[in-house]
Amino acid sequence: MKPPHPKMRRTITAGLAVATTVAVLAGCASGPAATSTDVAEFGWKNYSGETLNLLMSEHPLSASLKANIDDFETKSGITVNFETLTESDYMVKILTELQSGAGGYDVFMTSQPMNYQYAAAGWIEDLQPWVDDIKQTSPDYNFDDFFPALIEAERWDTTNFGGAGEGSLWAIPANEEGYALFYRKDILEANNIAVPQTIDELLAAAEKLDGTEFEGTTINGFVSRGDKTYPTLNPFSTFAGAYGVKDVTDGKATVNSPQAIEATQKWVDLMQFAPEAASSYTWYEAMQDFMSGTSAFYIDADHMAPGFEESGIAGKVGYALPPEGPEGRASSMWLWSLGMNAASEHKGAAWQFIQWATSEEQLTAAIGEGNMNPTRMSVADSPEMAAATEGWGDYNKVWKEILSDYATWQYSPAASWTEAGDIWAKAIQSAILGQSSVEDALNDAAEKIDAVIK
Numbered sequence: 545m546k547p548p549h550p551k552m553r554r555t556i557t558a559g560l561a562v563a564t565t566v567a568v569l570a571g572c573a574s575g576p577a578a579t580s581t582d583v584a585e586f587g588w589k590n591y592s593g594e595t596l597n598l599l600m601s602e603h604p605l606s607a608s609l610k611a612n613i614d615d616f617e618t619k620s621g622i623t624v625n626f627e628t629l630t631e632s633d634y635m636v637k638i639l640t641e642l643q644s645g646a647g648g649y650d651v652f653m654t655s656q657p658m659n660y661q662y663a664a665a666g667w668i669e670d671l672q673p674w675v676d677d678i679k680q681t682s683p684d685y686n687f688d689d690f691f692p693a694l695i696e697a698e699r700w701d702t703t704n705f706g707g708a709g710e711g712s713l714w715a716i717p718a719n720e721e722g723y724a725l726f727y728r729k730d731i732l733e734a735n736n737i738a739v740p741q742t743i744d745e746l747l748a749a750a751e752k753l754d755g756t757e758f759e760g761t762t763i764n765g766f767v768s769r770g771d772k773t774y775p776t777l778n779p780f781s782t783f784a785g786a787y788g789v790k791d792v793t794d795g796k797a798t799v800n801s802p803q804a805i806e807a808t809q810k811w812v813d814l815m816q817f818a819p820e821a822a823s824s825y826t827w828y829e830a831m832q833d834f835m836s837g838t839s840a841f842y843i844d845a846d847h848m849a850p851g852f853e854e855s856g857i858a859g860k861v862g863y864a865l866p867p868e869g870p871e872g873r874a875s876s877m878w879l880w881s882l883g884m885n886a887a888s889e890h891k892g893a894a895w896q897f898i899q900w901a902t903s904e905e906q907l908t909a910a911i912g913e914g915n916m917n918p919t920r921m922s923v924a925d926s927p928e929m930a931a932a933t934e935g936w937g938d939y940n941k942v943w944k945e946i947l948s949d950y951a952t953w954q955y956s957p958a959a960s961w962t963e964a965g966d967i968w969a970k971a972i973q974s975a976i977l978g979q980s981s982v983e984d985a986l987n988d989a990a991e992k993i994d995a996v997i998k
Contacts, residue, residue, distance in 0.1 A: 583679050583680070583892070584679070585678075585679055586678065586679055586680065586681060586682055586683065588619050588620050588621075588682075588896065589620065589621050590892065590896070591620065591621070591622055591890070591892050591893035591896060592620065592621025592622065593621060593622075594622050594623070594890050594892075594893040595622070595623040595624075595625065595890070596622055596623070596624050596625065596650045596651060596890055596893055596894060596897055597625045597627070597648060597649045597650055598624060598625065598626050598627065598649065598650065598651050598652065598897075599627050599628075599629075599634070599637065599638055599641065599649040599651075599652045599653075600626070600627070600628050600629075600634070600652060600653045601628065601629065601630070601631045601634040601635075601653050601880075602628045602629065602630055602631065602634075603631070603653070603719070603880060604719070604847075604850070604910075604913055604914040604915040604916070605653065605718055605719045605880050605910070605915050606626075606628050606653065607913050607914070607915070608906075608909070608910035608912075608913035608914070608915040609626070609901055609906075609910075610626055610628075611913050612906060612909055612910075613626060615900075615906075616897060616900045616901075619900065620893070620896055620897075620900070622893050622896065622897070624897070627649075631826075631828075634653070638652050638653075638654075638658075641885075642662060642665075642667040642668075642885065642887075643665075643667070645667075645887050646887065647885055647887030647888050647889055649885055649888075650884065650885055650888040650889075650890050650891075650893070650894040650897075651882055651883070651884055651885070651888075651894050651897055651898060652882075652883055652885065653880055653881070653882065653883075654668070654714070654715050654880075654881050654882070654883040655715075655878055655879055655880060655881060656697055656698070656877075656878070656879060656953050656957070657774070657955075657961050657962050657965065658962075659698065659700060659714040659715055659881075659883070660700060660957050660958055660959045660961055661959045661960075661961075661962060662714070662883070663700055663702050663712065663714050663959075664702055664959035665959070666886060667885070667886055667887070668714050668715070668883045668884065668885070668886055669883070669884035669885065669886045669888070669891065670712040670713060670714065671712075671713045671714065671715065671716060671883075671884065671895070671898070672712055672713040674884075674891075674895045675687050675713065680892065680895055681895075681899065682899055682903075684903075685899055685903065686904065686922075689904065689920045689921055689922050690716075690717060690919055690920055690921070691717075691720070691919060691920070691921055691924075691947065693877075693947065693948075693951070693952065694717040694720055694877075694879060694919050695713070695717070697717075697877060697879055697952070697953050698713055698714055698715050698716070698717060698879065698881060699711055699712065699713055699714070700712065700714060700957050714883060715879075715881035715882060715883040716881055716882050716898055716902045717879045717880075717881045717902070717919040718880060718881055718882055718901060718902050718907070718915075718919060719847070719879065719880040719881075719915055719916075719917070719919065720847070720877070720878075720879055720917045720918070720919050720947065720951075721778075721845035721846060721847045721877070721878045721879075721917065722845075722846050722875040722876075722877055722917075722943060722946035722947055722950065722951035723778060723779050723781060723782050723843060723844060723845060723846065723866055723875040723876060723946070723951075724843070724844075724845075724846035724863055724864060724865065724866060724875075724942055724943065724946060725739075725740070725746070725782075725841065725842075725843055725863075725864040725865065725866055725867060726834065726841065726842040726843070726844070726848075726852070726861055726862070726863060726864075727739060727740075727840065727841050727842075727861070727862045727864065728837075728839075728840050728841075728857065728860055728861065728862070729860055729861065729862045729937075730758075730860050731753065731758050731763060731840045732749075732840070732862075734758060735752065735753060735756070737749050737752065737753070739862060739864050740841075740864075740867055741867065741868055742867050742868045742869070743783060743786060743810055743867045743868065743869050744810075745867070746766075746814065746841065746867045747810065747813060747814055749765070749840070749841070750765030750766040750814060750817040750840065750841055751765060751817060752765075753765045753817075753840045753841075754766075754817040754840075761837060761838055762838070763838060763839065763840055764817060764818055764819050764833075764838055764839040764840070765814075765817030765818070765839070765840055765841065766814050766815065766817045766818050766839060766840065766841045766842070766843075767818045767819060767822055767825070767830050767833045767834055767838075767839035767841070767842050768815065768818065768822065768825070768830055768842060768843050768844060769822075769825050769826060769827055769830050769844065770815060770818070770822045770823040770824060770825050770973055770976055771824055771825060771826045771969070771973070772824075772966065772969050772970040772973045773826075773965075773966055773969055774961075774962055774965025774966050774968070774969050775826070775827065775878075775969075776826075776969040776972065776973070777876070777955070777965055777968060777969055778827075778844075778845070778876050778878055779843045779844045779845075780811055780969075780972065781874065781875060781876030781954050782843055782866035782867065782873075782874055782875055782876075783807045783808075783810055783811045783869065784804070784807050784874070784954065785869075785871070785873075785874020785875065785876070785950075785954050786807065786866070786867065786868060786869025786870065786871055786872065786873060786874050787803040787804070787806055787807035787869050787870055787871060788803050788870070788871040789801065789803050789804045789807050791954075791955050791956050791964065791968065791993075792956045792964075792993075792997070795997060796994060796997070797964075797989070797990040797991075797993035797994050797997065798990070799968050799971070799986055799989050799990050799993060800983070800986035800987045800989065800990040804986060805982055805983050805986060807869070808972060808975065808982045808985075808986060809982045810869075811972065812972070812975045812976050812982055815976045816976075818839070819833060819838070819839070823973055823976050823977050824973075827844060827845065827848075830842065830844060831844065831848050831851060834852070834857070835851060835852060835855040835856065835857060836856070837856055837857050843866065845878065846863070846917065846939075846942065846943040846946060847916040847917045847943065849861070849863065849916065849933070849936055849939050849943075850914040850916060851914070853935075853936055859935065861936075861937070862937055862938070863936070863937055863938050863939045863942045863943075864938070864942065865942060865945065865946060865950070866946070866950065873949075873950050874950055874954070875946050875950045875951045875952075876951070876952070876953060876954045876955070877947075877951040877952055877953050879919070882897075882898045882901055882902060884898065902919070902920075904920055904922055904923060907919065907920055907923045908923050908926060908928050908929075911923070911928050911929055911932045912928075912932070916929075916932075916943075917943050917944075917947070924944060960996050960997075963996055964993045964996050964997075967989050967992045967993055967996070968989050968993065970989070971985040971986055971988060971989035972985070
């Protein structure tokens with residue numbers, strides 16, 4: 545597949561990373577990761593008898609690994625202790641554990657913004673030396689099988705501020721999501737509404753359907769996340785990117801640029817057709833709302849499809865590209881990946897687990913547990929993936945088109961990005977709730993983000 549469309553790539557600036565100079569220097573002081581040399585050649589039993597502790601968020605990825613963990617333990621002779629927590633609890637615990645430097649958990653789930661924070665502080669292992677070590681990496685691993693755009697998103701050079709897509713490899717992708725437009729085919733057909741192709745068409749369709757009755761149910765025109773934390777920026781990225789919005793330009797916050805104000809106003813207008821409670825929805829509540837059958841449109845992670853197709857709206861959901869704006873179509877990209885604790889005392893065993901968990905065989909098996917979308921090209925195009933998504937309309941075509949043409953990390957790579965992202969998301973929420981105008985909310989957010997940069 546071709547790389548993300550050049551029009552959708554974001555110019556990465558030093559921006560937010562300036563605030564992390566001390567942490568970066570501290571993180572780099574330990575030097576590059578060193579692989580073990582106490583094995584003569586690769587073998588799955590090289591670390592037999594060791595025990596690994598894993599910490600993960602509750603997610604189809606972790607569920608698929610749990611379901612097949614016996615296979616790894618039998619293959620490697622390594623014992624695995626597996627702990628999962630709700631996403632919010634997980635985020636707190638993994639940060640606390642890594643900060644402690646104790647090495648209590650060897651492998652954990654991570655993502656791009658988490659990588660930036662952990663790498664700058666020296667808490668996460670650079671995996672590139674492990675990939676390159678023929679004594680540690682199976683000859684069958686086929687690292688080149690991963691989508692190049694996903695591997696690029698896992699790289700960041702902590703010595704080069706803003707160096708996304710360069711340098712060290714901080715994690716291996718095991719689950720990919722872009723952001724799609726979901727719609728109820730039956731509701732649109734009953735109201736003679738075509739699938740919206742642009743943001744303005746989506747606004748008009750949502751307004752027309754909002755408050756109408758369908759099969760005895762009052763319909764909301766739209767639903768999505770509204771929570772005041774940075775993951776809410778993922779579905780919002782479809783509007784931000786469609787208007788060419790950048791979070792930071794030349795070291796200064798530009799979340800209040802004219803383009804950002806216009807994109808945010810459109811999003812705020814659209815969220816007025818969502819349930820009142822949506823202003824505090826995370827992905828989970830928004831997904832549950834859509835699956836309950838009360839909303840006509842929904843923008844969120846494209847890999848939510850398995851949930852839809854096992855719910856009361858199975859067979860009724862359409863999958864479409866994110867709506868187009870003045871700068872075209874756009875989508876951010878979120879990767880749930882597997883990282884290694886830099887303080888682990890079982891790095892060889894940990895690397896074997898990561899290899900197994902992201903192998904072609906395991907990622908193929910994970911399809912049956914709902915772990916989509918595949919991060920390997922061979923699995924994405926496999927008969928198993930085609931069979932699993934049969935009857936899901938254009939889903940299999942749409943998610944791959946989003947990944948190949950539109951999905952990219954749209955925001956500045958920096959250790960402090962999560963803090964800035966929370967500020968931005970909170971400003972959007974305040975505008976949705978009518979607590980502030982869009983312009984005032986974004987001006988306030990820009991001022992606070994500038995403070996983070998300084």
